[in-house]
Amino acid sequence: MRECERPTKARAAASPLFWTLGAKQVGRAAIAGWQDILTPAMRHHVPLVKLWPFAGDLNHLLESSDMVLVETYPAEACVQIGLGAPGRGWSKRNQADRQKFLPAIQTWAQTHGVDLEASLVALFSKGFGASSCGEDMFDAVIGLLGMLDIILDDDPYDAPASTKAQTIEGWIFGLRPP
Numbered sequence: 271m272r273e274c275e276r277p278t279k280a281r282a283a284a285s286p287l288f289w290t291l292g293a294k295q296v297g298r299a300a301i302a303g304w305q306d307i308l309t310p311a312m313r314h315h316v317p318l319v320k321l322w323p324f325a326g327d328l329n330h331l332l333e334s335s336d337m338v339l340v341e342t343y344p345a346e347a348c349v350q351i352g353l354g355a356p357g358r359g360w361s362k363r364n365q366a367d368r369q370k371f372l373p374a375i376q377t378w379a380q381t382h383g384v385d386l387e388a389s390l391v392a393l394f395s396k397g398f399g400a401s402s403c404g405e406d407m408f409d410a411v412i413g414l415l416g417m418l419d420i421i422l423d424d425d426p427y428d429a430p431a432s433t434k435a436q437t438i439e440g441w442i443f444g445l446r447p448p
Contacts (some may be wrong), residue, residue, distance in 0.1 A: 271447075272439040273430075283354035284343050294406065308339060323429035323441050332421070340417065340443035344409040350444045351378050369397030378415065381424050398401045416444045417440025 275284040290297035311319045318336040325331055333336045345356050353371055354360070354364040360367040379386050390411065397409075398404035420426045420443060429441035430448070441447075 273432075273435065274439065274442045274445055280349045281345050282357055284345065287341070293322055301383075302398075311337070311339075323444065324435050328420075328426055328428045341440055342413040342416060342444065343442045344412050344416075344447050346442055347412045347419070350416045350419050351375075351412070354414075362408055365400050367395035367397070367406065369395065375415070378419075382418065384415075384418060384422075404440045420433050 271283065271286055277283040285294040285296045285317050287300055288297050289295045290301070291338060294337070298384055308321070318334065320326070320331045320335040322331055322338050322340045325335075325338075328338075344362070347356050348362075351374075353374055356362045360370075362368065372391065375394055376386065378384075393399075393407065393411075398407045426447055429435045435441050435447075
């Protein structure tokens with residue numbers, strides 16, 4: 271496991287980035303992101319596309335780049351925005367559990383000056399629906415809110431300064447360094 275995938279006091283271990291089989295695999299999504307977003311951007315020389323934390327510290331990249339690509343982990347984003355970790359009293363797979371977070375999401379949005387579209391509020395009020403896609407939609411929205419939580423912070427924190435995190439393993443966006 272990479273250092274950023276290890277369990278924290280707030281959440282269980284993240285699934286390893288390169289795990290591609292069975293339950294809790296995230297490798298296929300990583301591969302799709304590399305193939306569908308990262309590789310085409312680099313191949314077509316999209317100006318100033320940077321991969322955090324490999325290309326530098328967050329504040330510098332945000333100021334000097336057109337696009338900054340980051341690795342997110344929805345369970346970490348849940349902790350960041352105050353929902354607590356999945357698996358500790360609630361499940362992302364459970365529609366009723368996803369649904370109960372609407373008041374907390376609205377409070378988070380108000381505190382951060384984020385306007386939620388009525389259609390997004392409606393999705394939360396229905397727990398993103400009963401289908402198996404509900405968890406994926408919830409993850410996508412929570413991941414976005416987690417990124418906004420960092421960007422809107424007056425003093426966003428960065429990945430650890432270790433060579434391993436900066437040049438080899440990378441880091442999960444929003445995870446506070448140990």
